[in-house]
Amino acid sequence: xxxxxxxxxxxxxxxxxxxxxxxxxxxxxxxxxxxxxxxxxxxxxxxxxxxxxxxxxxxxxxxxxxxxxxxxxxxxxxxxxxxxxxxxxxxxxxxxxxxxxxxxxxxxxxxxxxxxxxxxxxxxxxxxxxxxxxxxxxxxxxxxxxxxxxxxxxxxxxxxxxxxxxxxxxxxxxxxxxxxxxxxxxxxxxxxxxxxxxxxxxxxxxxxxxxxxxxxxxxxxxxxxxxxxxxxxxxxxxxxxxxxxxxxxxxxxxxxxxxxxxxxxxxxxxxxxxxxxxxxxxxxxxxxxxxxxxxxxxxxxxxxxxxxxxxxxxxxxxxxxxxxxxxxxxxxxxxxxxxxxxxxxxxxxxxxxxxxxxxxxxxxxxxxxxxxxxxxxxxxxxxxxxxxxxxxxxxxxxxxxxxxxxxxxxxxxxxxxxxxxxxxxxxxxxxxxxxxxxxxxxxxxxxxxxxxxxxxxxxxxxxxxxxxxxxxxxxxxxxxxxxxxxxxxxxx
Numbered sequence: 001x002x003x004x005x006x007x008x009x010x011x012x013x014x015x016x017x018x019x020x021x022x023x024x025x026x027x028x029x030x031x032x033x034x035x036x037x038x039x040x041x042x043x044x045x046x047x048x049x050x051x052x053x054x055x056x057x058x059x060x061x062x063x064x065x066x067x068x069x070x071x072x073x074x075x076x077x078x079x080x081x082x083x084x085x086x087x088x089x090x091x092x093x094x095x096x097x098x099x100x101x102x103x104x105x106x107x108x109x110x111x112x113x114x115x116x117x118x119x120x121x122x123x124x125x126x127x128x129x130x131x132x133x134x135x136x137x138x139x140x141x142x143x144x145x146x147x148x149x150x151x152x153x154x155x156x157x158x159x160x161x162x163x164x165x166x167x168x169x170x171x172x173x174x175x176x177x178x179x180x181x182x183x184x185x186x187x188x189x190x191x192x193x194x195x196x197x198x199x200x201x202x203x204x205x206x207x208x209x210x211x212x213x214x215x216x217x218x219x220x221x222x223x224x225x226x227x228x229x230x231x232x233x234x235x236x237x238x239x240x241x242x243x244x245x246x247x248x249x250x251x252x253x254x255x256x257x258x259x260x261x262x263x264x265x266x267x268x269x270x271x272x273x274x275x276x277x278x279x280x281x282x283x284x285x286x287x288x289x290x291x292x293x294x295x296x297x298x299x300x301x302x303x304x305x306x307x308x309x310x311x312x313x314x315x316x317x318x319x320x321x322x323x324x325x326x327x328x329x330x331x332x333x334x335x336x337x338x339x340x341x342x343x344x345x346x347x348x349x350x351x352x353x354x355x356x357x358x359x360x361x362x363x364x365x366x367x368x369x370x371x372x373x374x375x376x377x378x379x380x381x382x383x384x385x386x387x388x389x390x391x392x393x394x395x396x397x398x399x400x401x402x403x404x405x406x407x408x409x410x411x412x413x414x415x416x417x418x419x420x421x422x423x424x425x426x427x428x429x430x431x432x433x434x435x436x437x438x439x440x441x442x443x444x445x446x447x448x449x450x451x452x453x454x455x456x457x458x459x460x461x462x463x464x465x466x467x468x469x470x471x472x473x474x475x476x477x478x479x480x481x482x483x484x485x486x487x488x489x490x491x492x
Contacts, residue, residue, distance in 0.1 A: 009406030010440040011451035012397045013048035015087055017379070017417035020053065020095055021103040022075065027058050029071045032078065038418060039082040045432045046444040049085030049174070051414045053184070056092045056157060057107045064110060064146045065156060069164040076165060080172045087175035087292075087414065090161070090280070091184055092154055094133035098183045098193060100382070100416075107132070114144060123182075123189050124209040126232065131189045131206065134182050137272040138211025155279030162283050170288030174448075174455060175412075177292040177339060178280045185296040185341075186273045186327065188265075190312035191237065200300040200354035201238035202247065203312035205231060207265060219264050228257050234312070247306040266316035266323060267467060270330050274464065277334045281461040288455040290337055290375070290411075295327060295365065297342030297381055299350070299358035316474075317364075325368035325473035333462040337375040337411055340365050343396045344380040344389035362396055363479040366408075370480065372473065375411035383416060385427040387491040390434040394486035401487035402440060406452060408480065413438060430490060437488040 023029055039050065052075065059067050079086045096104035106112060115121050115132065121139050122130040140151045148156070158176075165173060182189035190203035197203060207216065207230060220228040233252060235244035242248050252258040273293060280291050298310045310317045317323025331338055345358035362378075369376045380393065397410045421427060439445070448454060 004442070006404055007402065007440050008442055008445065008451050009404075010398060010402045010409060011406075011442055011445055012410050012438045012440075013412045013448070013451075013453075014435045014438045015049045015051050015085075015412060015414040016042050016047055017414055018050050018052045019418055022052070023055070023058060023071045025058060025061075025105055027061070027068055027071045029074045029078075032074070036078060036082065039079065039084060041423060042418060043082060043084060045428070046435045046439065047084075048412070048444065049087065050079060050418075051087040051089065051177075053089045053091040053095070054161065055095065055105050056090075057094065057105045060157060061108050064148070065160075067157070067160045067164075069161065073164060076168050076172055080168065084172075085174045086172050087177060088161075088173050089177040089184055090154070090158055090179050092134065092157075092179040093182055093184055096133075096194075098133075107134070111135070111145065118144065120209040120211060122209065123206040125195070125204045125206055126208050126230075126234075128208065129195055131182075131192055131195070133189055133192070133194075136206075136209045136212060137268055138209050138215060140272050140275060142211065151275050151279060154276055155283060158280055158283035162287065169284070170455060173289060175290050175292055175337070176280060176284055177294060178277055180273050180276055180293055181269075183296070185294045186269060187296045187313040187315070188269070190314070191309070195237060197237040200309070200351070200356070202235060202241055202244070202301060202308035204237055205234055205265065205312050212268075215268075216261070216264060220260070223260060225257070225260070228260065231258075231261060241301055241304050241306050241308040244308075247308040247311070249305060251306060253306050253311065262311060262316045266314050269314040270326055270470060271467070273327065274330050274333075277331070277336055278461055281334050281458065284458050285460060286457050288457055290455070291334055291458070292337035292339045292377060293331060294339040294341070295324065297340060297345075297358065297361060299342055299345060299356045299361050300354040302357040302361050303355040320476060321474045322364070322368060322476050323474070324365045325372060325477075326470040328369040328372040328374055329465060329470050329473045331369075332372050332374050333465055335374070335459070335461075337377050338365070338369045339377045339379065339414075341379050342381040343378040343393045343413070344382070344384050346388065346392055349388075360479075363399075363482050366396065366399070366410075367477070367479040368473070370408050371477065377412045377414065378410055379414045380416050383419070383421065385421065385430065387430065387489070390430065390437075390490045391486050394434070394437055394488055394490070395483060397438060398486070398488075399480065399482045401483055411453065433490045437490055440488070
């Protein structure tokens, strides 16, 4: 008995992301019967549950506070009927224009209409291109949306979701992932395919709407430098770092002016994440759920001194400055999970020219989060069905393998995504083995308390952490020890 308890401490639950278009833009749950068959088939793999976007652009499409949750209510009830748990994403972004987006779901039309009159509500690059996939954080606290601020709009949406799903929260819905930017990630939309970005372009800063321009001017003036402007030498979406003045060796990013800008740009992101998670905490207070926030795996140019792709996305991460641990420290006040991507990637699979280092990035981010005493969850970035990817995920889920106390280990893993390819015979057989290995060779366990993840009622967030204290976490630390390979290979 003691032995199986010890092994169960190493159990990492596995969820599967449902297809993007299961609910139409007309707010209808499509082909319920085939979705049910899909859920039941996934259940045969022993998975712990599923994840789905809950699109703002579908639910509040008719007008401010005119919510229609009926299709999502049907979805959650179907998941319950199939005996599964659900991770729900509060998706305040547009679907379409990013890697893997097969359908287009814009943000609500009444919000786009406000943007017709005032395009500065959208993230804007230096050339003035507007990105309509997410509202700029410059309007987070401005009452431009029929008297509400953007943060109030997000908060009201989450409160309404809670009221509608109250009887299913805790029983079926166990995680609320709060959308904090493009693709639901806490980042600026620095690499939009809709504007011609292709991998491994460095991307562009997205702070040239009038609200962020004014905020920067005010911050620079307050710092005694009214002459400082936003960068005009950081290149374009598909540049390499060395082809720009800003990111080249001895570039602007190393000057006082560059450091001031990058600190301001990245602090904005941490503050907005904090503000919206505070609304989420108030909305779901007392519910048996965990809150989560997703951080993007910007692995390209990680091995280049300026980390350009991370910097344009808002992660001010350099070899002598940790850009991720301050985010983890902010999440710690909300007892929120940090959900990270690209867990399946190995350095050896990447194009050398992109100076990618996904393994080192994952180790840095996970180590930082664990040091801040928060839970970490993860996803794969791209669809994979091979043993190399599964073994890499298993290694990152339990960096030191099976241990007596089951630490360190991830809170959970969400596989991207349910599809016909996944259900192809050999793919699905290997996926089943992967789930079993994530479960430390144990059978599916319906009680998270047995593997140390008991769901407790959400408590009020702790007091706001001053930005100076968050920035103390920029001091770099060596990553925690990581094994060379997992001790639970799918092809062992």
